Amino acid sequence: MQNLILTELKERLGTITLNHPEKRNCLSSAMADAIIDALDSFQKQQVTVVIIRAQSGVKVWSAGYDVHELPYSGRDPLPYKGPLESLIRKVQEYPGAIIAMIQGSVWGGACDLTFSCDILIGDPTASFAMTPAKIGVPYNPSGLIHFINILGINKAKEMFFTGEPINAHDSFNLGILNHLVQPEEIENFTYSLAQKILENSSLAIRAIKRQFCLLNAGTPLTAETFELIQAIRREVYDSEDYREGIQAFLEKRKPQFKGR
Numbered sequence: 001m002q003n004l005i006l007t008e009l010k011e012r013l014g015t016i017t018l019n020h021p022e023k024r025n026c027l028s029s030a031m032a033d034a035i036i037d038a039l040d041s042f043q044k045q046q047v048t049v050v051i052i053r054a055q056s057g058v059k060v061w062s063a064g065y066d067v068h069e070l071p072y073s074g075r076d077p078l079p080y081k082g083p084l085e086s087l088i089r090k091v092q093e094y095p096g097a098i099i100a101m102i103q104g105s106v107w108g109g110a111c112d113l114t115f116s117c118d119i120l121i122g123d124p125t126a127s128f129a130m131t132p133a134k135i136g137v138p139y140n141p142s143g144l145i146h147f148i149n150i151l152g153i154n155k156a157k158e159m160f161f162t163g164e165p166i167n168a169h170d171s172f173n174l175g176i177l178n179h180l181v182q183p184e185e186i187e188n189f190t191y192s193l194a195q196k197i198l199e200n201s202s203l204a205i206r207a208i209k210r211q212f213c214l215l216n217a218g219t220p221l222t223a224e225t226f227e228l229i230q231a232i233r234r235e236v237y238d239s240e241d242y243r244e245g246i247q248a249f250l251e252k253r254k255p256q257f258k259g260r
Ligand code: YZS
Pocket: 022, 023, 024, 026, 060, 062, 063, 064, 065, 066, 067, 068, 077, 107, 108, 109, 110, 130, 131, 132, 133, 135, 137, 139
């Protein structure tokens, strides 16, 4: 089995490179587990900064969740302990700065992954498209909060309702990208920013990141609101449209949604 990711460690700077371009670096459970294992290993070695990137020059940074792994019907497609959600929590809880270096297009759950990183640096080929509505997936509250926090609710709604990509220029103006740099500069720029972080107190950075994460987690929900959200989501992933969305993707055709 080829290495789905490549890892590198130089002093306290780790790099994880997505390495499955044949399947557009889609976030299969095997890929998610490999990234989680790499972060666990870096954490044990007290690595303070991690860069997550794809190979130079790819058109697609990551095509998002592996659609072949979406449950066909009747089960939550994005459960709390699922591979994507576990990976996103691992990134959020990592006791150091995680920088997403983005070249190429980012789709679906991979947007949620990059938005959960601490700093995003992109080049002009970067774009972000949130496509659950194209497949018929109801998404989930913890994911939606990430988009509201970064984009504001109006732009987040437009991103989810249209499924249209947000290009690099707009991503920078919207605050998705911390920096927009030229392709030939992005590696040096990212690594020099990482060096600046490495010069600072890793204990302070860990405590500050933890506080940001707790403060950013959104307002607490009542038990009833939580149950209502689950009922709303179940109606969708139990629907014919959900099954049609997945089937259409697998058959490489446009879905025919019927609203049931
Ligand atoms: O046909 P082969 O075996 O060569 O494989 C093809 C694609 O099936 C595969 N692939 C994927 N496999 C599983 N899951 C995916 N998300 C996925 N995306 C691609 O990779 C091989 C090459 O794909 P092509 O389509 O031929 O490549 P290309 O023409 O370069 O187009 C690249 C894009 C990324 C534009 C295209 O593959 C695409 O639209 N992929 C789906 C992007 C997407 O909608 N991702 C969201 C998946 N859903 C989620 O993340 C969440 C559950 S949600 O829906 O809630 O957001």
